[in-house]
Amino acid sequence: MTPGTLFLVPAPLDFGCDTQAPLSDVLPDHTLRTAARLTDWICENAKSTRAYLKRVDAVHALARPLQELSLAELPHGVHKKGDHAAGGFDASPLLAPALAGRDIGLVSEAGMPAIADPGSSVVRAAHELGVPVVPLVGPVSLLLALAASGLNGQNFAFVGYLPVDGVARAQRIRELEALALRTGQTQLFIETPYRNLALWEALMKTLQHNTRVATGTGLTLAGGRCASRDVKAWKPLPCPLDNSTPAVFALGR
Amino acid sequence: MTPGTLFLVPAPLDFGCDTQAPLSDVLPDHTLRTAARLTDWICENAKSTRAYLKRVDAVHALARPLQELSLAELPHGVHKKGDHAAGGFDASPLLAPALAGRDIGLVSEAGMPAIADPGSSVVRAAHELGVPVVPLVGPVSLLLALAASGLNGQNFAFVGYLPVDGVARAQRIRELEALALRTGQTQLFIETPYRNLALWEALMKTLQHNTRVATGTGLTLAGGRCASRDVKAWKPLPCPLDNSTPAVFALGR
Numbered sequence: 030m031t032p033g034t035l036f037l038v039p040a041p042l043d044f045g046c047d048t049q050a051p052l053s054d055v056l057p058d059h060t061l062r063t064a065a066r067l068t069d070w071i072c073e074n075a076k077s078t079r080a081y082l083k084r085v086d087a088v089h090a091l092a093r094p095l096q097e098l099s100l101a102e103l104p105h106g107v108h109k110k111g112d113h114a115a116g117g118f119d120a121s122p123l124l125a126p127a128l129a130g131r132d133i134g135l136v137s138e139a140g141m142p143a144i145a146d147p148g149s150s151v152v153r154a155a156h157e158l159g160v161p162v163v164p165l166v167g168p169v170s171l172l173l174a175l176a177a178s179g180l181n182g183q184n185f186a187f188v189g190y191l192p193v194d195g196v197a198r199a200q201r202i203r204e205l206e207a208l209a210l211r212t213g214q215t216q217l218f219i220e221t222p223y224r225n226l227a228l229w230e231a232l233m234k235t236l237q238h239n240t241r242v243a244t245g246t247g248l249t250l251a252g253g254r255c256a257s258r259d260v261k262a263w264k265p266l267p268c269p270l271d272n273s274t275p276a277v278f279a280l281g282r
Numbered sequence: 283m284t285p286g287t288l289f290l291v292p293a294p295l296d297f298g299c300d301t302q303a304p305l306s307d308v309l310p311d312h313t314l315r316t317a318a319r320l321t322d323w324i325c326e327n328a329k330s331t332r333a334y335l336k337r338v339d340a341v342h343a344l345a346r347p348l349q350e351l352s353l354a355e356l357p358h359g360v361h362k363k364g365d366h367a368a369g370g371f372d373a374s375p376l377l378a379p380a381l382a383g384r385d386i387g388l389v390s391e392a393g394m395p396a397i398a399d400p401g402s403s404v405v406r407a408a409h410e411l412g413v414p415v416v417p418l419v420g421p422v423s424l425l426l427a428l429a430a431s432g433l434n435g436q437n438f439a440f441v442g443y444l445p446v447d448g449v450a451r452a453q454r455i456r457e458l459e460a461l462a463l464r465t466g467q468t469q470l471f472i473e474t475p476y477r478n479l480a481l482w483e484a485l486m487k488t489l490q491h492n493t494r495v496a497t498g499t500g501l502t503l504a505g506g507r508c509a510s511r512d513v514k515a516w517k518p519l520p521c522p523l524d525n526s527t528p529a530v531f532a533l534g535r
Contacts, residue, residue, distance in 0.1 A: 037429050054312035055419045059304075113434040113466055144425060144435040153432030156510040164426040166308045166502060172397060172425055173417040176290045179406030181366040182397040186439035186467065213366055214439065249419060257409045 033132040035124070035155040037142050038064050039167020040081050042249050044139035045222075046274060050249045052084050060165040065089035067134040068098055069126035071151055075100040077138045099126065103147050112143075112150040120154035127160045139275070141169045145187065145219060171217055174245030174277035177255035178215070181281055185215035191228065198228075202235045206280060210240070215281035225270040228278065236260045236280065244269055246276040286385040288377070288408040290395050291317050292420020293334050295502050297392035298475075299527060303502045305337055313418040318342035320387040321351055322379035324404055328353040330391045352379065356400050365396075365403040373407035380413045392528070394422045398440065398472060424470055427498030427530035430508035431468070434534055438468035444481065451481075455488045459533060463493070468534040478523040481531065489513045489533065497522055499529040 039060065043049045052061060064085045072078040078100055082091060091098070101123050112118065127133045137146035141164070155162050171187050188205065192198045205216040220228045225246075232242055243257035246269070256269045257279075270276050292313065296302045305314060317338045325331040331353055335344060344351070354376050365371065380386045390399035394417070408415050424440050441458065445451045458469040473481045478499075485495055496510035499522070509522045510532075523529050 051312075053310055055310050057306055057308050057310050059307035113436060141425060141429050143429045143432075146435070148429075149432050149435055152430060153510065156432055162430045162432075162508045162510075163506075164430045164498075164501070164508065166419075166421045166426070168419045169422060169425045172394060172422045173419070176394050176396045176401075177405060177415045177417045179396075179402050179409055179415075182399070182402055183366060183442045184440065187437065188467075189436045214441075245417075248417070253416075255415045255417065257406065257415075 030128070030130050032158070032160045033127040033130055034161045034163050035127055035152070036063055036067065036132060036134050037152070037162065037164040038134045038136045039141045039165060039169070040136055040139050042139050042168050042170050042275070044077060046247065046250060048250050048252065052088055055168045055249045057166050060167055061085055061088050063165060064134065066092045067132055068093050069131050069133040070098060070100045071103065071123045071133065071135045072100055073103055073137040073147055075102050078136055081136065103151070112147055117150045117153070120151040121158060123151060124154055124158055124160055127155070128158060141167060144169060145171060145189065168249050170245065170248050170275065170277050173248045174243070174255065175215065175217060175279060177245055178243030178279045179257045180215040180241060180243055180279050181213055182215070184213055185217060187217040189218060190220060191218055193224070195231070198231050199235045202232060206236055206240055209281045213282065215279055217277060217279045219277055222275050223272045225272050225276050226268055229268045229270055232278070232280070233260065233264060241281055243279040244276050246270050247274045283383050285411070285413045286380040286383055287414045287416050288380055288405070289316055289320065289385060289387050290405070290415065290417040291387045291389045292394045292418060292422070293389055293392055295392050295421050295423050295528070297330060299500065299503060301503050301505065305341055308421045308502045310419050313420055314338055314341050316418060317387065319345045320385055321346050322384050322386040323351060323353045324356065324376045324386065324388045325353055326356055326390040326400055328355050331389055334389065356404070360400040360403065365400055370403045370406070373404040374411060376404060377407055377411055377413055380408070381411060394420060397422060398424060398442065421502050423498065423501050423528065423530050426501045427496065427508065428468065428470060428532060430498055431496030431532045432510045433468040433494060433496055433532050434466055435468070437466055438470060440470040442471060443473060444471055446477070448484070451484050452488045455484060459489055459493055462534045466535065468532055470530060470532045472530055475528050476525045478525050478529050479521055482521045482523055485531070485533070486513065486517060494534055496532040497529050499523055500527045
């Protein structure tokens, strides 16, 4: 039996936001058509996947009614820390539909699955099992923010979340700044929205005056904004973020 | 005068390839509509931008005939090494149309401008001049390859090109492997297509048996392929790349 293909299906970036982007603003038609025809899904969260597929259905009719689709959730242990930090898990059973010959979708709550989001164990299992993997085009907040930062896009790193504890966080910020200044490698990171302001204050307090800091928030949304300045130019200004909209942070020189 | 907006306009990934992806496979309609209405462009290469805009015109009619558009090329010094390695340049004059109130597009030959491609000096100048920067959604080969690699997507770095000299290249490969194994940070890099096979051989000869290597090639195209295995599983197999199609390389654990 020829296995089905595992499609990596990006989702819009408006999860948990007050406003929504029309799907055709952020997803190519091919991505939407593929999402509409898949009947088997592996997802971060079944509820938000249903909400997403309902929006897809309004553009291209789903191949089967929403309630007849198979939505398998990833184990909760890998959600926040990611598959690798959690030690991975055996995702082979989730790929049974693909081994039975059906195409299958992997989707997260926002953006690209397996990037700053769980799912890499599923991709790895697909490669092991000989299931072809096809990533589809869609929004990736990290890369939108990086492109709009004016920081070095030829050498960059995404390091996930910074520590919550104030002392450890300041130490990590100094470590990332030293790395960026020494190597020219832009450092990207994210934070849970309700901690945006706390992280911003820590950045302003900890970083050197000439270090450049950029943020992208509400990317692809109507009120979205990208801003980039060095710390001494940022300091007199109000924080460019609120505590409810997802943001990406970048620092470099 | 309210300045225009600088739109970062992604291009398809088929530049220089034998096959082309239909634009609607890889670009959301909003990106295509925006590209169609812009009359002022800053680009890596005017000829390839004209070819791209001709394809856009077939989907949404351009606001003005192609020959009436203003296409300003980036200085050639920043092309390969990137704006930062080249020491940057003063891009303010290129933004004159935006200061005169017109929206303006920044575009590279493939993928997202300013990511693994020149353009960051333009973005930086826009921020300095108070020109709003809006990144549009489109394909980014690095991120498609990373998502499809099964490698860690919560901590990753893109380091550009490896050295061409064999000894320096092997040393850099060992350095990236040590970093990936020690920190769990996936290391991504690219190569000029005609050196794909040479780089592949160097990876196979230099890396440890249990290090995982992934490649994505011809991404978003009909013959595109993503593959991911540890070195000992790769070794008996033929190289998954040819010397003519752009590829992204990733290594990690």
